[in-house]
Amino acid sequence: MVFFTVFLMLIGLETTTATASLPLGVCYGRHADNLPPADEVVNLYKTNGIGRMRIYDPDQAILQALRGSNIELVIGVRNEEIQSIANNVSSAADWVQNNILKYSKDVKFRYIAVGNEVDPNMDEASKFVLLAMQNIYATLTSSNLQNQIKVSTAIELNLLGMSYPPSLGSFGPSSIPFITPIVKFLVDTKAPLLANVYTYFSYISDSTDIDLPFALFTSQSVKIRDGSFEYQNLFDATFGAIYVALGKVGGANLEIVLSESGWPSDGGVAATVENAETYYENLIKHVAKGTPARPNQPIETYLFSMFDENKKGPTEIERHFGLFSPNKQIKYQISQLRKSSTSGSSSSYMWREEVMLSFCFSLLFLNYI
Template sequence: MGVFLLLLVLIGLETSKAAAQSVGVCYGIVANNLPPAVEVIDLFKTNGIARMRIYNPNQATLEALRGSNIELAIGVPNEEIQSIANDISSAANWVQNNIINYANNVIFRYIILGNEISPNDPTSQFILPAMQNIYGALGNLQNQIKISTAIQLSLLGSSYPPSQGEFSPDAIPYITPIVNFLSTNGAPLLANVYPYFAYISDQKDISLEYATFTQQGYTDIGYQNLFDAMLDALYAAILKTGASDLQIVVSESGWPSAGGEGATTENAAAYYTNLINHVNSGIGTPMRPNQSIETYLFAMFDENMKPGATSEQYFGLFTPDKSQKYNIASIN
């Protein structure tokens, strides 16, 4: 597949505006060459991107979002979670400074406490009480803003076949009370879902076509793409905790354009384009059919200071100079 007009699909034509609302973009700032927040918000608006995820309450970003009508998923930094869990006044101050002070003209969708916290991380014991304290501090905003956490799929001890998905023994005592809290309060569980990393770790059993939604036909377990299989393994695991009605929001998913095995502009364009089409289609997954899948693309920009593998720096839809990486169409 050639390089595709990515945001033509992201934004959608006039006939698919409702569907396009399923897709947002993560705005990470682990870089020293990104444009000012005001320009970033303008770029979101120009390209019709209606939802944003940020990882900390960056004040410049919050100010730039005023009056934008962009729905925001805002993160509580991992290092602040313990104090919020242990001190109700700390939670109240965080909500006042980062939510209430902006709530009149910034649309908050989620508050995310913890990003990819492992059950073995000392911070894990503070996630649920921090969620509870933030929820309490929201007061009359409790029905408007949902509290959640973003997990990685390494919490699964089994994921194949998807119907046999279950959390690992270490993860069960960590995630079960969190799932119960979310279910009680009508909030989704957020999950970072990356077929790219599954593909590069097991190319013997996972084809590029299966990982990028370009496979023709179904596997012997009834799946046409790896994204659905990963998502359904998580749904199966959640069912085993007793939460039959819990929804999953895909809080990150993406494919790098450079820096690693399979990381090419063509593969990234194919993945993003097909992912957007799929989550907006309303087809759902085999276990959760006939529904769109709220998904946040990772990420708005390449981030030149991201640690880890080189590919981590090349997940952007845009380069830091705001150029469109994938020959993106402009729709005005």
Template structure:
């Protein structure tokens, strides 16, 4: 999702169930790698301190923040909440200048780290190859990385960018996944950077959009993780969910671009609760619960490899658009009332 229309450290603490929503819990000694995105395109949200306390009270141990909002960063100090810190798309051009990137790192990373557990810097969100900002993404990534290396944090804080599935020129079957002819010249140097620095690709994965774009041919149960059996057979791999198929298509695309060693963090995934026929509270609740239940299992291509995933989003955002659905991705209403009875077991 675009902004306007938008750990490396082991977690060893066991979180108790508090309320009906727990996004980070211990199962068989391992913490589920679930986070929640904190989108702020709204005029009715709680204060930054209240939001951070709400994350804590609900046991949510990971946050994605789309810009270096100083109030939120201050509120995160000492909480041990792991953070994806975003660089807004409109700042990319300026950060292609090394001195500006160094100042950005000083003001927004070094000023808070390690009191704020920043684990990734997301340099831009859903930039497409033909966007004016595309030419600045990799230089900005390199400059921010170099500034972190100078601060001896190059191995502690990973620098990446967040992309969406339209960059895949081919995604079916997942084993044939590849970046398209337009996106490949843009993505291949980024993949090489990630491979060299040991950073994951941040991918926004939305089966919802795959379903609504072709409801005649894409099964709703395939998008919601509720298919009773195999929907897509890809050689020896069986796919019952579109989430897995998209993720594995990204893995195949990384391999084809020379990044077989590059991991993936699902930096957004969600389902709206209103706006069109398929966007219902029932469907959204099913989707979010199934993501939570699924992430520990990995994908057919990467079985048993837990998926670090960030649910989109913490609250409904009333100033987003233009589609009505954009205002209904929250797990909670702005008054902190839960929209779903999500159960972690």
């Protein structure tokens, strides 16, 4: 009986630790005039157990605040800077020196995202994304950081020309010349592709064919049967289409990092606190398990966003994606983000494990005396 009790206790500990180590981060957008100072924001990440952060530009105050924090960082190159970095190797070297090397001893850089949602149909910068990635990679290589810090770019779903059914997923004709060489670069450098995926926008753009439960992970039945795969939520179907599309341009085994995903709490159709809380909670649980196309492969995920941003636009809904209000109060009771369940660092889990093992061995000892 004692052996059985010990086994259950150890299994419970293992489950708790595994959940706590889920590769989860939060995007730190700053289109607002009422946000806390950078050092307070970093402290908010730490006290809520959020171990990864994404920023969209190399803000020096944030980088300074991150020193010694142990928070892993995705740092962005502004779309406006891409062309100059692509056309001038010295500009790439200066960018890396000022924003990476200057801080690399005590800031944990994870990825450099060269551009965010660059649209090959609209953005002149699209012609320069790959070359900018190559120049930054070359600069990192000269400092022997190319294996420690990966270079990528963040795409949005409008690059897909076909997404339904997922087995027919493909990039649009105008997107293929843009994405294909980028995928080759990522494969060659063993870096992931960053993808921003919002089931909310898919839902409001086609609420006739996409119902709310399908977008919120709450559907009780299979909605799409596609070959050997069954899809019960829109997120899985979307990722399935991206995987198939990548396979058609040489990236069949490329890892995808979910670099943005969220749900608004106000400002539009189905934008409520209740729906947002449901989405975030279910998303966090779901990415730990993978998707039908890649089961048991957790997806590194960055929730959008840390705060409501009162200067975002053009629509009102863009201002209500925050997990926290600008006064640092959390809006949702999301278990993974509540201090009561996530405030323990890795060292605290080790401490709990040692205490648990000591207790278990005591039970075993008592059983034999």
